[in-house]
Amino acid sequence: MSEFSDGWNRWRQQRWAAVDGEFGIAALVATHWLSTTPQALPGLPGEWHVERGDIVGDDLTIEAGGEALLGGVLLKHMQRDDQIALRVFDPDSPGRTSLDRIDVFPLDAEWKTHGVFTPAVDESVGIEAIDGYVQDTAVAGHVRFEIGGESASFVVTGEGPEKFATFGDATNGVDTYGFRFLRIRVEGDDGAAIVDFNRAYLPNCAFADGYVCPLPPASNRLHVRVPAGERAVVRGD
Template sequence: MGKGYYGAALMLALALGGCGGKSPEVAPAVQDDPAFAQQQQQWRMQRYQELTAPDGWTTLVGLHWLEHKAHYIGRGPGSGIRLAVGPDKLGMVSRQGERWSFTPERGVPLSVDGTAVTGRIAFNSDHDPQPTRIAFDEGKGQLSLLQRGQRFALRIKHADAASRSSFSGLEYWPGGPQWQVRARFLPHPAGKTLPIVDITGLTTAMPNAGLVEFQQGGTTYRIEAIAEPGAPLFLIFADRTSGHGSYPAGRYLDTEAPGADGYVLVDFNHAYNPPCAFTPFATCPLAPPENRLDLRIEAGERAYHPPKESAP
């Protein structure tokens, strides 16, 4: 490949550097096909930007399960839930029946969607149509409510998180065009679900519209898809590299909705690590037994190794 492409890729990397003053460390997609390499490099840069955005997965600094009907939260010693960042007293989270609310501490500047919070507000979870995200520390911090089964938790993000400023970049398997497979989509009966266990041990029945079937090395493999009928597919899989160069719990992959011909492109070069590979404060679904492949997929993201000073 000519020097022009690599020069352009380097300039793009430098231009996108904005995470703690560091330039993104993104392994170049080295392939004989310039168009393929450029496509992969663009995907990798977008992936890096999403991870290191001011509210990306590398900004998580806390996950606090709510065990009572009311919790005072803040960084100070008088708070029932101690935050790693933020004001000493942030406010109170309370539950009334099936709904939660948030009451701010007087004098603490907070906002939701740019509007100042001056009194008690409804606190919607990520399962509600419009989740509530409370901004603090001049917008650098974010407080949100998660629901996992019957349990609720507070998730805290902060743009100044050490896990963001010291993010060491992504590494990739060699991959190649041979890992772009045309898979046949085999639909399931309407309403079928698949039990998916997350890293907290919770099992959730997720919509399972069908599976993708593909061949590699003369062998046929299948991956059950998480999706509603007619929608894009979300694949959670583990393979022979899991725990041996790839994240042990498996990886994720997104595809477009199956075409009218019943086929879909599955690009394993775009297999990516779940959020739990970067932070201990995420709740990630794990690969079901049906999606554990007897195949080494040497494409997509390798396991992430944080710098020692920022490792949890």
């Protein structure tokens, strides 16, 4: 097999491990938004509240960015602006145990193209999440490229050589989920970037309720079909 297909197959294996792992993406069962007032949470003992940015239970404290095991489930601290939530991951959740596979389009080099990354200077954009919340997000820059005969420019975020984009295309709602994610690697000081839609992947919210995935900004919605990358979650009987 070629280096191109070998790399894609390794990427698919890594994606499946991230989704179907014991406490992977598909194992999420709840996202509980908390306040300073203690409250009981379904399936968890005691009461839970926020104290100086930490999540505090009766006998457990989870610091910002932290996690803890409790009775076979994994609890994770999540923060969005000044909002704090407790996420619960259960390896026995139906969302994980019913998974069969992730359906993908066939690998096709036509959907791997070159682009140019231009850094942004003090730029931000309001990104709407799937629950309607709008978060002011720092823009890393813009990636210009051509795909399917269309010129496009994606708003991207992230530090380092790998940038992140949420995008839509004409397959959404027909052959694919409503939108997808893509990592774009910037190589070299000249801004040269690799835009490989064969590695477009489903957002976390395609696997479990409770995720608050970012929706594509207007500039990241393509008018053409992009039949590449992950299509849909397939579940067993």
